[in-house]
Amino acid sequence: MMADAVLSVEDLIVQYDTASGPARAVDRVSFTLGQGERLGLIGESGSGKTTMGTALMRLTRAPGRIVGGRVMLGGTDIMALSQRDLRAVRLRDIAMIPQGAMSSLNPVLRIRVQIEDAIHAHEGRLPKPEMAARIATLLTRVGLDPVVADRFPHELSGGMKQRTVMAIATALSPKVIVADEPTSALDVVVQRQVMQTLGRLQSGLGAAVVLIGHDMGLIAQFADTVGVMYAGRLVEIGPVAQMIAAPRHPYTRLLIDSLPGIDAKRRLTGIPGLPPRLTDMPPGCAFAPRCPLATASCTASIPALQTVASGHRAACHLYPGLPALPPLTAKAAP
Amino acid sequence: MSSELLRYVLRRVIQLVLVIFVAVSVNFLIPRLLPGDPVATSLARLQTAGGGTAIDIEAISRTYSERYGLDQPLFTQYLNYWADLLRLDLGVSFANFPEQVTTMILRALPWSVGLLGAATLFSFVVGSWLGARLAWPGAGRVIRTVVPGMMVLAAVPFYLLAIILVYIFAVELRWFPPAGGVQTTTIMRFDWPTIRDILHHAVLPFAAISLGNIGFWALGMRSQTVSVLGEDYITFAEAKGLSPHRVFFWYGIRNAFLPQITALALSLGAVVSGAILVEVIFNYPGLGTLLYTAIRGQDYYVIQGVVLVLIVTLAVMLFIVDLIYPLLDPRIRR
């Protein structure tokens, strides 16, 4: 574990109790986040990114359940906190920009009230002028006109709502910000602006950010470290440059290849097959049924995350046998 | 008040005036569209039924011809009708000749407003509250057992519940009087014995209306609350570290309550008609019983008067709901 880790997650397991049995949407995920680090988490829809992000602040709700693992935020064990202490930690130490930021604002309250609420909960009542000044600063910081404070959410555009949510999430200068697909519902131009704002906020506050998304291109531009999730498991994590230039997990390779490049002539390659159902996981590696390099050992046991290069870990049985990922066209030698 | 809000209010006022105008006109037209002369028919029937003194009947007949000019053209009658109405003259009762219908209605109205108004408001507020508590995580054992029972009662018609209550608490246990609004021997004064007597008589009809109604409103509020619970703004409110109390009231109930108000507006008619039956069963001296007696006795102008009052009351209540709604939901203010 890094010495200056602000967030460390160990063997986190989150399970949904469904009619067809328990579904492990997050299965023994471990990673650490250094101070001011930008971690990008990608994975297909349903791979458990949101479930993981919400579990970090124990916002998991039934039928979801945190079954095991530890989340250490600085020196505090999130899983051991009382409800009251947990509320104190939320927003102040770890904040979230939820996946549905467009619908994350209460439709019947003015923006001002929704920001005040957050500050009141942690700092008690402030004198009115002080509060007003604070709100104006927060809104200006995310590129909004302070008059937005007196509007209702339905009077704002999607980008403005997204920025408002960012203003609230950063109101108390948290150490960790979990941003769950903050740009998914925005057009490309606004997407860029919002990402720039997030980047500015991050460096201004020195906060560590977990940026969740499924757009590898967007994540690569923002993150220092990239983690890849597949069927609830973290299958690879490493520095962004290495992850793109030399990914070690076959799934990561295929994910990068399926990126639409600038070069329009390149044929788009999808990943054949579908992710497994969480209630009916294949034995061994979850990706084995779709993996062009799968061997007998892949279905025998679940590969553990192992270091494949400095700061770069992958969960694949190819290692430590091979120095790098072989081409995916042919089956690897057994 | 913004001009937008002003326009909204103005539109509702015009709507109210229109509804009342149409209701009054229909109330005027329907008896006159019926074949034959309603007054003559009624009087004739009264005569044969009661074998009453011929002088009386003729006196009534003459009064009507003069007072209402029934031989005049329809449009003149219509204008006269309006003129009488504006003087609060709704005609004269046949059964209690020469008592004014207005006097009879004014006498019955306080009883109905007191009983139906209080019971409806009470069950709306209590039912909504219980429904919200039931849906919210952490509902107590009492709520989880009592409220579903109430919901079952919602399926039982008012009058059936009334009959059961009368049997148990008035006939068998003799805790409450089975009928009436007040002891016949009580002299109505504004003192404690009178008030106590009135309340004592009101308990059973109040319970008959409330018991089923509470379940009805709890049912609606529960499903609204469940859907609000799934909204992103609830998750975000929790991520802000707000107290459960704050989240429940200002993010949960505040939103879940809006459709309840619409439902209240829509079901006011049903609520009133159901409650009228309860009045009849308890022989409560309100509008319901007055209407019922009038229908049985073919007391023409009384029926017309009560129906008019009911329609206007409903229109006014809808108007009030329409005015309250935009105060609670900023998205409607236009």
Ligand SMILES: Nc1ncnc2c1ncn2[C@@H]1O[C@H](COP(=O)(O)OP(=O)(O)OP(=O)(O)O)[C@@H](O)[C@H]1O
């Ligand atoms: N309330 C729930 N009940 C049962 N299963 C759920 C529930 N919420 C999520 N899941 C399951 O958990 C898995 C992970 O869901 P999650 O929302 O975390 O995925 P995600 O990676 O965030 O996807 P996306 O990119 O679409 O946002 C999915 O397979 C989903 O079906």
Ligand SMILES: [Mg+2]
């Ligand atoms: Mg998600």
